[in-house]
Amino acid sequence: MALVAFALSVVGTLVPPAALGGVVCGHLARRQIRRKHESGDSWALAGLILGYLLILLSLAGLLLFGGFVATMFGIMVFV
Template identity: 45%
Template sequence: MSQPSSGDWSDPYHPQPGSGSVHEQPTQMGYPTADPYQPAGSAEQQQSFGSPPPGYNPPPGYSPPPGYSPPPGYSPPPGQPYATAPAPYQPRSTNGMAIASLVCSLAGLMVCLSAPVGAILGHIARKQIRERGEEGDGMALAGIVIGWILTGLCGLGVAGYITVIAIAISQEGSL
């Protein structure tokens, strides 16, 4: 198709040079340098958004943290094997008898009868911990040690009290 010769009609999508269209890019001579509808620059200058500039490489030794693998559908970087995610941590439960052993042994400071109970509970708790793989071995051991020490001290205290009474009775009869 040709344009009408009267010159009063022009195609707005393909302006004529020198028509004063806003799409023109004038130069020193007044003529457009390139087609305004084509991207400017060479193919090397046109990069996709987010890609690094030419010649850019990541710093040496850069790798993902250990235990992480690429998202599904992606392969690992060259030279790196697939890594599997570690199993989530599940804390082990603490043996209730170990807690009771420590509490009873410490209560033996006030009531001497609970100290041997705490020591015996500690022995039972350590056996259960070995069988079940639970936490609390340190508490059970502390309950055993504290319980038997307090039981021994209470036993010495009772023996000393009985000795004092026996001495007092024997001296009363000699007066």
């Protein structure tokens, strides 16, 4: 599960919704690793960090794009 979390987070660089799956799988993997004393916590943590970072960058990009569009329409109204 930890490798799936990391893989989904990496795929999230091309397909942003996959980063959300990486975050969910990362949390599930860390809980399973703690409960069963397994290895792979670093993979799950890397998937979580990358997934959250990609989600944050995606949201920032959407806000910037929305701001640019709103500005352009605002400028076009006054022209």
